[in-house]
Amino acid sequence: MSAPPRLMTGLMVVLRRDLRVALRRRSDTFSTLIFFVMVVSLFPLGVGPEPQLLRTMAPGVLWVAAMLASMLSLPRLFADDHADGTLEQMLLSTYPLALLVLGKTLAHWVGSGLPLVLLSPVLALQFDLSASATGVLVLSLLLGTPILSLVGSMGAALTVGLRGSSVLLSLLVLPLTIPVLIFGAGAVEAHTAGLGVAGHFSLLGALLIVGLMAAPWVSAAALRISME
Amino acid sequence: MSQGLQLDNLACTRGSRQLFGGLSLHIKPGDLLRVRGANGAGKTSLLRMLCGLLLPTDGQVVWRGKPLGVQRDRLGQDLIYLGHAAALKDELSPLENLFDACALNGHIPTPPAALAALQGAGLRGHERTASRRLSQGQRRRSALARLALSQNTPLWILDEPFNALDSAANAWLTRLIEDHLKNAGMVVLTSHQDMPIAAANQVDLTL
Numbered sequence: 010m011s012a013p014p015r016l017m018t019g020l021m022v023v024l025r026r027d028l029r030v031a032l033r034r035r036s037d038t039f040s041t042l043i044f045f046v047m048v049v050s051l052f053p054l055g056v057g058p059e060p061q062l063l064r065t066m067a068p069g070v071l072w073v074a075a076m077l078a079s080m081l082s083l084p085r086l087f088a089d090d091h092a093d094g095t096l097e098q099m100l101l102s103t104y105p106l107a108l109l110v111l112g113k114t115l116a117h118w119v120g121s122g123l124p125l126v127l128l129s130p131v132l133a134l135q136f137d138l139s140a141s142a143t144g145v146l147v148l149s150l151l152l153g154t155p156i157l158s159l160v161g162s163m164g165a166a167l168t169v170g171l172r173g174s175s176v177l178l179s180l181l182v183l184p185l186t187i188p189v190l191i192f193g194a195g196a197v198e199a200h201t202a203g204l205g206v207a208g209h210f211s212l213l214g215a216l217l218i219v220g221l222m223a224a225p226w227v228s229a230a231a232l233r234i235s236m237e
Numbered sequence: 238m239s240q241g242l243q244l245d246n247l248a249c250t251r252g253s254r255q256l257f258g259g260l261s262l263h264i265k266p267g268d269l270l271r272v273r274g275a276n277g278a279g280k281t282s283l284l285r286m287l288c289g290l291l292l293p294t295d296g297q298v299v300w301r302g303k304p305l306g307v308q309r310d311r312l313g314q315d316l317i318y319l320g321h322a323a324a325l326k327d328e329l330s331p332l333e334n335l336f337d338a339c340a341l342n343g344h345i346p347t348p349p350a351a352l353a354a355l356q357g358a359g360l361r362g363h364e365r366t367a368s369r370r371l372s373q374g375q376r377r378r379s380a381l382a383r384l385a386l387s388q389n390t391p392l393w394i395l396d397e398p399f400n401a402l403d404s405a406a407n408a409w410l411t412r413l414i415e416d417h418l419k420n421a422g423m424v425v426l427t428s429h430q431d432m433p434i435a436a437a438n439q440v441d442l443t444l
Contacts, residue, residue, distance in 0.1 A: 022340040026326065026333075033328040033367070094322025101288060103313040103343035237291055 019104025027116030067136035068197035122154030274444035
């Protein structure tokens, strides 16, 4: 079942606009990616070249780095729109604000989450992760990073217009994303230990669905309050 | 059943300071409401209240017989609000910005109509320039070009629309507003300059 096309127009307009903006200002995506590469690469240098240790650490390190990297561009999710006045126009739009927020969140994921997913197999090489474990890692990131964007949108909506909001935002959002970290990194560990990964993926999928259903509405309500 | 916009004993308190209170007004189709007042008198707060972005401390805004509070989500199709910020994305061209603004308001203009609106606003040759390369006045024109495509939207709420405009653009905007008023539209605006606008009924409000 799909929503009426008229409603989806609003989502598509915002999604297309934000992707276009991201494409013309690529520095945000690049700084997220470079941060991710840097953090992940520091660990093998720091703990030494012990293959077994690196293999054990890999899922946790890649997941934590992905979480921190996706926090980087989060403060700007609504702050730019707030500064240039387009956020007010979104609040006055004829489309439900939650769908517009969902469009923005999707664009944020494409600009900051998806590149991390695509780059992670290359970084997994540094940790001597097996091909199948790398596959599980990529899949877990593919399911998990959209949840980070969705949860992040709630924090970004609550802190829009506050000064020095970026630290506050990370403090708000990171604790809420702990389940994603546990099941995401846990999936790779379970696979390495020879256990099934279906349970972890089911839970990540369930979190993603709950996030998709709830986060846009919460963010929309938070935006209305923040813009008063 | 009231046709226009009604302010019913409206009050606004920001922090501990009361900006205005007991404000009652009725704006009917074809009316122009001009809001004056010193800096910080609450002009922008009043305008944001009229479009539902800010909740009144006391009293209510009634649009077409129904309180704003119960129809906040659908008021969007009846009004255009242009605030202090031009609501332009720096990375996008005036044409793209105009399309997005209109699309979010529920009507997608045809490309020739959008181009004509931008040319009417005096942006010929800049339709596809990134907005960050435009001057303040050109950005203002680019934001206001939306009005030319919104003749069917009954209520225009404009915050300092004449700011940063040159005399040619002033004349263009005045004509747009006058045409809108003649079509039984309603315009609420704040302005420091006293631009003469021909209106059948002009309501002056000093905060």
